[in-house]
Amino acid sequence: MEVPSSVDPSKNPFKRSRDYRIKPAEKPDSEDDDSYQPYIPVKQRKQMRIDQIRQNFRHSSSMEKEEESRVAAASEAQENESKSKVSLLDQHAELKKKAEQVIENEREKQLREEAILLQSVTEKRALMGVSELAMGVVYEDPIKTSWRPPRHVLAYSEEKLERIRAKYRIAVEGEDPPLLIKTFEEMKFNRAILKALKAKGIMKPTPIQMQGLPIVLSGRDMIGIAYTGSGKTLVFTLPIIMFALEQEKLLPFEKSEGPYGLIVCPSRELAKQTQDLIDFFAEHLEQAGFPRLKSCLCIGGTSMQSQVASLTNGVHIVVATPGRLMDMLDKKAFNLEVCRYICLDEADRMIDMGFEEDVRTIFSFFKGQRQTLLFSATMPKKIQNFARSALVKPVTVNVGRAGSASVDVTQDVEWIKPEARIVYLLETLQKTPPPVLIFAEKKQDVDSIHEYLLLKGVEAAAIHGGKDQEERLKAVSAFRAGTKDVLVATDVASKGLDFPEIQHVINYDMPGDIEDYVHRIGRTGRQGKKGLATTYVYKTVEPSILLDLKHLLLEAKQAVPEFLANIESMDPIFPDDNKGCSYCGGLGHRITACPKLQAIQTKETQNIGRKDYIPTGTADY
Template identity: 55%
Template sequence: MEAAQGKSVKRYRRQELDSEEQMPSIAEDEEVEEYVPLRKRRQMEEERRLLLRDRLQTAAQQPLSDDPVTAHAHPPVDGEAAAPASSASQQPKQSLLAAAAKTRKTQPAETEQEKQLREEQQIMADLQRKQALRSAMENAQGITYSRSLSTGWKPPLKVRRQSAEQAQQLRDRFHIIVEGQHLLPPILDFKDMKFPAAVLRQLTAKNITRPTPIQMQGLPIILSGRDMIGVAFTGSGKTLVFTLPMLMMALQEEVRLPLVRGEGPVGLIVCPSRELARQTHEVVMGYIDSLKKDGFPELRALLAMGGIDMREQMDGIRQGVHVVVATPGRLKDLLSKKRLNLEICKYLCLDEADRMVDASGFEEDVREILSYFKSQRQTLMFSATMPVKVKAFAESALVDPVTVNVGRAGAANLDVIQEVEYVKQEAKLVYLLECLQKTAPPVLIFAEKQTDVDDVHEYLMSKDVDAVAVHGQKTQEERAEAIDQFKAGKADVLVATDVASKGLDFPDIQHVINFDMPSEIENYVHRIGRTGRCGKTGIATSFINKNQSESILLDLKHLLKEAKQRIPPVLMALDDPMEQWEALEKASGSKGCSYCGGLGHRVGDCPKLHSDTREKQRKNKDYFGADGYGAEM
């Protein structure tokens, strides 16, 4: 017990000594500052404040003088540094609210256009705050890729030796705009892209002798393994840009290690419509057959879309498939039933990407498809219209992407002569026969509703016009047969809804007729793009009347103005609110609507944005909540 008490005493004394050592020592010759009571400090501060106030009042009553002696006539207060000569330092302190109010008064007043532009920027920022377009596993685990895939392809030495200035001169010559890092120069010949002779022979058979601008720049970028967003006008040859590199990658994998039973695909192309998927599959099969004739290993391609009995194609899937061209619905079905897997898939292309990743399109389907990928892939996105909002969202799925743009995104093909005519609703069918006399067949007629397609088709058949019709309510066999007859020249007129407006290639069409205007200007651009393809000139005639909304008519007016086409008086007479935005658009670089790409309205008035918002609210509606099903009954 004594020992314990001794230890406790020693521990106490050591702590006491330590505390004494840590206390700061005061030197003998050091002066200690005298303590001033709080009351006295407040009194001294009040005296200084009163003295300063009197001095400022005296200075304000005296006239200003340039004499520096007069300016500093009053000596500083004791214990206070001399005040600077600037008038700002002599002002008394003021609250933050008073300073903010004074700043607002001194700044120029914000115009109504500037205020609206600031609100639009906030709207676009809110729309782009979406989860990245990646698989659920990648988003959950935070998996990101920093390097693009390596394919081993390199351009010829003469191309690699080109300087950056020479490459930019070529891009300026062909009006190619490129965004990205470590860019490859454009290549002006298919031979320099190192395609096999079988591919070059098939290109010659298709009367394709030299690459188009999007092919000049896009093919080298994709062949090197880079992710890419391609935007070019309709009929510019975008399909070749993503099909040829995919076939080269599949051929390379087959030569290295042939596919075994149940493997594949190596490349995947997803299209928004059956007709476009069927057309792309036909292009792919043409080059596969050409390669097979030259003794290359056989490549197998699969067309997966609704309306096809997949039991007939299961034998091909079991053997191993190299390339799959599919629509989202059928592809999801095959993946969920494990009839197809993406374990070795390294190549993904979204054709008509603006439709694929749009809020009203297949965004959720694309997310589900991406969840089946097991490793990094090369991702490509192509479209003729790519609004800023969709482009920014799409870039979240790409690794170090390169954007290749030929012309303005959403601009009309300049090889198409656009004619707009005011026709009353009851006179459309009669006037349609007169429009068919403008050019020789084949002619493509677009209508907005399926019932209108059937009415126009029956009317033309009653007038002894060889016509076929395509819309979503027809079976796949009927749709395929109608398009085949039209392409083969057995039918002079094809009447269709917008299912035939995106991506379909009809090289011989000279005339496109819009029986009625679409609800969105993007669909108009795709419709008239079915003519004027591959450098040919075409005509597009559009019927308008009072049934169309003023928003779509203003978009049409500005599109005609941009393409230097004739603007009819009925459009010129419209009250155009965009005229007051011209100066501000040049300064800000923001032209038209950033959401849909229309030039005749702003984001706040975008009909597509309002439609997508209502559709999103309908999908997210809680039918068992306070605002749901019970409230409507």
């Protein structure tokens, strides 16, 4: 049946048709349909949410700030009202108190930072041999000796000992320290030793000897710190002489046997001086009928064959510098199998010179426990903490402050132009009669001064690391004998050398380290005698060194020149703190501005990546 054309096919109930024409999508009218929501990407929705949170936070913060400002305004009004009733003096005291609290908080913060810094630069490895570290060997008890103090000394009360120590400014740290003894006779030295001491003009012990000798004779490990010229050498030489004599009497030393004791020094001149002192006491013992004690000097610059020859005959005591000692131990010229006594003289100086690994290696040659002693006039806490790692129940004896100058030395500091120093030397030499010791930093300055003085008719000698050993020994011997009036030297002569007759020390230039200054001026004013130290200062000297010098003069109650007095501390938190640097002991700066620490760190940085074939011990001057 046909459908009439007038009828719409779409409305035809009898026929359905499919319309394949593409029709545009119909959009609902947003005004009519409220349920329609346009699509928003996830990223955009997150950003909208963040913006909303920020807006809410700003609104709440602004309200809080308004509330805080209202509270602050109210409190300020109340404070102003209360201040109007308080006097200006009371207001000033309150403000001063608040400022001190702020400074105190800053000090506590800096002290914590300094403690962390000191811990980071302190050597973590123990000063022990490699085999002992590897095997975990730990010595718990000190070495036993046959020496015992007199009974009446044992009866001393603790209060009496503290009074004596306070009188002589002796500070003792450690577990159960031995008693203090005031005479050599009570220390039970035999008559030959007492006679030798009197021949040296030594009638009674110095403070470091009163406390140090009983400690060493008891077999205890020790760290000895005392001002220059206080007699530290006798504290470690007399006990080793007595120990070696006891061993020789029990069982004589045979060929290639020994040593029983080892003394290590940083410089050849100091080692030679120590061996001469040991031979002096050995001769007096031999004259009194005791067995001859044999010592050997092992230093660079001399024939190794002669040293090996003396060692093959058997030796009781060896005095050596680190470089030559390492060489001879490596070549098996002798061994340390029976050695039970080691002393590091000027221990901090050896560590500063880079002999730390050499010393650690030397410890590895020992075959058993040994008594270890460390001595110096300047030994900061960093070195003390490091040294305790190798010591068994150590006793630390400190006479005065570590790094302090002797009060018997008058310190004269003069401002002078660098080019005028060498001419002004002749005028400075007129202050005291000879002998006079002149120090300079550089070898070429030593040679220039020496030549100038010779041209001016002054009997002078010179030593430095560039001269051969024979020439150095001749110069020192001539100066000791009095045939030379002036000795010009680098710091090779500043550590431990004993020139008892020197009245005047001249620093041609200010050393770069306040510890070196203390050692230099300590060559005079020894054994209770008075001395004079003149130091030339000019504009190129570092302000930190001048600050250290200023505080050192104030500590020793010396006259401070005006140009030093006008130098203010660079640290606003610790402007007048007398504790100084915990690393090097300088009084004019803190560890955070320590020039010595900065120099060491710079040197270590420069050595990064360098080859390691350069032999150790080359600095053995």
